[in-house]
Amino acid sequence: MKILDLTIHGFGKFHDRKLSFTDGLNIIYGHNEAGKSTLHSFLRAMLYGMEKKPGLTKKSELYEKYKPWDNADVFGGELRFSWQSKTYRVMRDFRKDHESLRIINETDQTELREPEALLTDALDGVTETAYNNTVSIGQLKCQTGREMARELKSYIQSIHTTGDANLNAERAISYLRNQKNTMEQRLVPDAARTYTALIGEIRNIERDISQPSYANQLNKYNELRNSARTERTSRQTRKEELLQKIAQSEQVLQQSGYKNEAEISAAQEKTGSLYKSFEESVKESKKAVRIILPVMLLGLSALSLMFGVAAVLLTGSSGMSGWQTLLPGVSAALSHMRLPVVLAVSLLLCILFLAAGITTLRQNHMIRKRVEETSAQAKEILARQIGCSDLSEDAMHALHSHMEELKNVYHQLTDNRTELAALDEELGKLTEDERAYDSKLQHQHEMQTELEGKLEHLANIKNRAEQLQRTLSENDHITEELDAISLAMETMSDLSKSIHSSFGHYLNKEAGSLISGITGGAYDSMWIDNSLRVYLNTPDKLVPIEHVSSGTMDQIYLALRLAASQLLQTGSSEKLPLIFDDSFAMYDEDRLRTAIHFVMQEYPGQILLFTCHTREARILEEDHTAFHLIRL
Amino acid sequence: MRFVHTADVSWGMTPDSDMPWGKDRANDIKTSFTKIIDRARELSADCLFISGDLFHRQPLTRDLKDLNYLFSTIPSTHVVIIAGNRDHIEQNSALYSFEWCKNVTYFLEDQPTSVYFDDINTEIFGFSYHSKEIRDTIIDEIQPEVSSHIRILMAHGGDAEHCPFDAELLSRLPFDYIALGHIHKPEEVVERKAVYPGSPEPLDLTETGAHGIYTGDINPITHRVQKLEFEPISEISYIPLQVNVTKQTENEELLKLLTGEILKRGSRNIYRIRITGKHDPDTCFDLSRLSQQFRIVEIADESEPEYDFNALYREHPTDMIGFYIRKFTREDGQELSHAERQALYYGINALLKTQKGGEEA
Numbered sequence A: 001m002k003i004l005d006l007t008i009h010g011f012g013k014f015h016d017r018k019l020s021f022t023d024g025l026n027i028i029y030g031h032n033e034a035g036k037s038t039l040h041s042f043l044r045a046m047l048y049g050m051e052k053k054p055g056l057t058k059k060s061e062l063y064e065k066y067k068p069w070d071n072a073d074v075f076g077g078e079l080r081f082s083w084q085s086k087t088y089r090v091m092r093d094f095r096k097d098h099e100s101l102r103i104i105n106e107t108d109q110t111e112l113r114e115p116e117a118l119l120t121d122a123l124d125g126v127t128e129t130a131y132n133n134t135v136s137i138g139q140l141k142c143q144t145g146r147e148m149a150r151e152l153k154s155y156i157q158s159i160h161t162t163g164d165a166n167l168n169a170e171r172a173i174s175y176l177r178n179q180k181n182t183m184e185q186r187l188v189p190d191a192a193r194t195y196t197a198l199i200g201e202i203r204n205i206e207r208d209i210s211q212p213s214y215a216n217q218l219n220k221y222n223e224l225r226n227s228a229r230t231e232r233t234s235r236q237t238r239k240e241e242l243l244q245k246i247a248q249s250e251q252v253l254q255q256s257g258y259k260n261e262a263e264i265s266a267a268q269e270k271t272g273s274l275y276k277s278f279e280e281s282v283k284e285s286k287k288a289v290r291i292i293l294p295v296m297l298l299g300l301s302a303l304s305l306m307f308g309v310a311a312v313l314l315t316g317s318s319g320m321s322g323w324q325t326l327l328p329g330v331s332a333a334l335s336h337m338r339l340p341v342v343l344a345v346s347l348l349l350c351i352l353f354l355a356a357g358i359t360t361l362r363q364n365h366m367i368r369k370r371v372e373e374t375s376a377q378a379k380e381i382l383a384r385q386i387g388c389s390d391l392s393e394d395a396m397h398a399l400h401s402h403m404e405e406l407k408n409v410y411h412q413l414t415d416n417r418t419e420l421a422a423l424d425e426e427l428g429k430l431t432e433d434e435r436a437y438d439s440k441l442q443h444q445h446e447m448q449t450e451l452e453g454k455l456e457h458l459a460n461i462k463n464r465a466e467q468l469q470r471t472l473s474e475n476d477h478i479t480e481e482l483d484a485i486s487l488a489m490e491t492m493s494d495l496s497k498s499i500h501s502s503f504g505h506y507l508n509k510e511a512g513s514l515i516s517g518i519t520g521g522a523y524d525s526m527w528i529d530n531s532l533r534v535y536l537n538t539p540d541k542l543v544p545i546e547h548v549s550s551g552t553m554d555q556i557y558l559a560l561r562l563a564a565s566q567l568l569q570t571g572s573s574e575k576l577p578l579i580f581d582d583s584f585a586m587y588d589e590d591r592l593r594t595a596i597h598f599v600m601q602e603y604p605g606q607i608l609l610f611t612c613h614t615r616e617a618r619i620l621e622e623d624h625t626a627f628h629l630i631r632l
Numbered sequence B: 001m002r003f004v005h006t007a008d009v010s011w012g013m014t015p016d017s018d019m020p021w022g023k024d025r026a027n028d029i030k031t032s033f034t035k036i037i038d039r040a041r042e043l044s045a046d047c048l049f050i051s052g053d054l055f056h057r058q059p060l061t062r063d064l065k066d067l068n069y070l071f072s073t074i075p076s077t078h079v080v081i082i083a084g085n086r087d088h089i090e091q092n093s094a095l096y097s098f099e100w101c102k103n104v105t106y107f108l109e110d111q112p113t114s115v116y117f118d119d120i121n122t123e124i125f126g127f128s129y130h131s132k133e134i135r136d137t138i139i140d141e142i143q144p145e146v147s148s149h150i151r152i153l154m155a156h157g158g159d160a161e162h163c164p165f166d167a168e169l170l171s172r173l174p175f176d177y178i179a180l181g182h183i184h185k186p187e188e189v190v191e192r193k194a195v196y197p198g199s200p201e202p203l204d205l206t207e208t209g210a211h212g213i214y215t216g217d218i219n220p221i222t223h224r225v226q227k228l229e230f231e232p233i234s235e236i237s238y239i240p241l242q243v244n245v246t247k248q249t250e251n252e253e254l255l256k257l258l259t260g261e262i263l264k265r266g267s268r269n270i271y272r273i274r275i276t277g278k279h280d281p282d283t284c285f286d287l288s289r290l291s292q293q294f295r296i297v298e299i300a301d302e303s304e305p306e307y308d309f310n311a312l313y314r315e316h317p318t319d320m321i322g323f324y325i326r327k328f329t330r331e332d333g334q335e336l337s338h339a340e341r342q343a344l345y346y347g348i349n350a351l352l353k354t355q356k357g358g359e360e361a
Helices: A036-048 A059-066 A115-122 A128-135 A145-162 A170-185 A191-209 A218-256 A261-286 A288-315 A318-326 A328-336 A339-386 A393-501 A503-518 A550-568 A589-602 A615-622 B022-042 B061-072 B167-172 B251-265 B288-293 B309-315 B320-327 B338-354
Strands: A002-011 A014-020 A025-029 A076-083 A086-093 A100-105 A525-528 A534-537 A542-544 A578-581 A607-611 A628-631 B002-006 B047-051 B078-082 B104-106 B113-117 B122-126 B150-156 B177-181 B187-190 B194-196 B212-218 B225-232 B238-245 B270-279 B295-301
Touching: A002 A036, A014 A036, A025 A615, A036 A059, A036 A076, A036 A086, A036 A128, A036 A578, A036 A607, A086 A115, A100 A115, A170 A393, A170 B338, A191 A393, A218 A393, A261 A288, A261 A339, A261 A393, A288 A339, A339 A393, A393 B061, A393 B320, A393 B338, A503 A525, A503 A550, A503 A589, A525 A550, A534 A550, A550 A589, A589 A607, A589 A615, A607 A615, B002 B022, B002 B177, B022 B047, B022 B061, B022 B212, B047 B122, B047 B150, B047 B177, B078 B122, B078 B150, B167 B187, B167 B194, B238 B251, B251 B270, B251 B288, B288 B295, B309 B320, B320 B338
Parallel strands: A025 A607, A025 A628, A578 A607, B002 B047, B047 B078, B078 B104, B122 B150, B150 B177, B177 B194, B238 B270, B270 B295
Antiparallel strands: A002 A014, A002 A076, A076 A086, A086 A100, A525 A534, A534 A542, B002 B212, B113 B122, B187 B194, B212 B225
8 A cells, every 4th residue: 555645624733734645655744743643643543544553542532632732623634544545535534423545546536435454454343453553653652672672562462463474373263263163063962872872772782682581491391291181081081981981870770760770789689689589479379288278268168157047047957857767967067056056156157168268369369469479570680781671580589680780780880989089080180280380381472572572673673773883983083173173273383382482583584684784783683482571693692682782672673673574564465655754763873874774675664764863865965866855 | 516605795795884885885894695596596506505794793683584584485495504604593592492494404403413305315514613612523433334325525624723724634534525614715725525605705914816606516416516617706806906106106196007007907996005115205196096096995105215325325424314324224234123224214304394495295
């Protein structure tokens, strides 16, 4: 940027004053109180405005200081500068409540919509602070060596905050931070936690399924149950057999009508005795006596009766004779007897013989009845048992064998029944066993099904864990990269700090040649250590800054400011104008000459030198060096 | 006696399960095993040896049923199986109550037992894993008695935690053929005697090369292995590709090169890509298009940006760039660690991109 001219409408003591500048060196000469610093301040205010900025003098101070004495209504001015081949006119009004900034692009005949932005660009990003510390060079205010050194040091410190953007790692660090954030997005943060959880679950399930309750005993119980079942089936078959046999036996017995052996034996006996009695009776009935006796008795009875009758008759005399012939004996006898006695006896005998005869007849009848009865009973039994109703020895034999057989049947039956009972018991037990094995088997099946479910679940979890492994290793890889980025950021930030604190190293290079030039070779270069102690290099030794003369200190100061402003504007081609505000007041002639020539040589841009001496102009004239003089 | 020998089938596994082709690979494993069964049928093999890790994990009943069905389709082949460390037999295993079809023999014991097949005069010894590891060798204690049989040993393992044995031990054992399992790459450990058939399908990206089965013939009289060959079964391979890039290599160029190589070798195969060399610092390789088109299981970009640090240092002696480079130059001349190198690249990149006059990130 080159300043073309200033027009002060109203600022401090100036009022409608215009000043023009050229390229190269411009000397603005005015004795003290001529307004050099006012002009300087005006220039600064035109470039940076008068708003309060943090750390600087309060606005009110500046405001009050430069408010025009005579006319408070006019407080502002214009500044024309050229930048990047265009000419701009800056117009400012500093009046409170009327502050304004306008910039017109005279080349393109446009007014800028964003004048602040243009100024920032044209000023190449040099802030007001930087401007005060570098481009605009005043005097070292203090005179004592130590104070000057201190001021130098604080100046150095203040440069830190301006710093060359190329030294400033802020942007690079935030670039890295962005990279880091983007990369962190690629992390899967829960992966490790999920993986650990999955592994834990896997262990739990594996522990669970290795419990003995899951052991596969299907075969064992199957076999047990099968053998139980086979046993049961065979016993069942046997039982069926027995039941059949028992049914048969029972039927036989039922048919026979006897319930048990006792009955059979009783029946047998009864039949035996029946038969015996039958035989006896038959025998009895067959006895001749049976027939003879009743006949006889009856005959006797009849005889008796007849006797009686005869007696009666005979006694009835007429008849007697007849009968006397017939029955001489009887008649004789009879005659001896008394008739009623004889009658009674004969009646008695008749009745007796009749009774006896009837009795025997009855007996015979009884016998016959007995025969009939026994025969009937026996026949009935026989008929029932052997189907034949002949009453005979053979039949009786047959009956006997039959009955014996029945007895056998009964024995069989009882045996079978006992066996059946035992079988039933065994069957009961076997059924229970089978049921127990069945339920165990079912339980086993359930466990196996449960197990399969768990195994499937386990497989799923293991799959998920496998899938996660790749994510985990990717995470590891990303973490490595993140660590590298962090290392870069740390290194850069550390470097930043250490560079700032050993600013000297870098300043050395820049300031070194300048110092040598400006002191005419008295000192080679300068060294500032970490604690900001400043040393000057001579070919022999390091001289602490406190030991050099104030003039030299001034020179050093100048060199530093030059170096700093150079560094600030390393990148740009259009340097800002360098402004010297009575900087050489304390210099002696030789030093002054050296310094001015040096500065002109080192600084390619416009130079504005405010001075209240004529020495500078005179020296330049003597050396035939071109410059532009402005008298205030 | 003709046999087919396989192992480490890993039925039920999903390789590369987080990749889109994971399920296809799981199916490939099953298809390959079916192919093996078919092959046994074609060859009229007398035996099919499955030396462990038939399953990827403890099998469920339905897995056993599926396989049993397959085995039932080769009724005239004796299928002999042992369990390996991955599918070791637990107390709760469904194997204990599973009824295989007649031609299948599964060694359930953890102590060596044998089975004799009279029709082929062959005695086969084997045992199964009941736990994840077995630290004893075991196989050196087996004493087969009858030498008039063909004697086969099936064993799974070979490293320190899994029945340790080596080629020397195997060559001393009195068996006519030793059907091994556990190593997933096919290898004839003892010539014509002891073989790792490898898994029929490659199971992860390190398992490059051909995968298949071994088939062989043993002379019934001499008991010698007369014929032993490897037969590839798998149609898919893991193929590593390495590309060296230079400062001139551009992303498109790299993509084209890799696409060409992949198409040349088969687009169904699974690729593992490694980039080495030095690339232009402003070039960023983005191979995501490749991943969308083909099966790329891993892309390792080990290339580094080509910075001429000397030139940079000379250009920027007094600013942050110079200092930064200086900071990473070790005085002892040692190589930087990987992390330090990465930090250097990141830092320089950030500084170059954000310096005045450079591009803003």
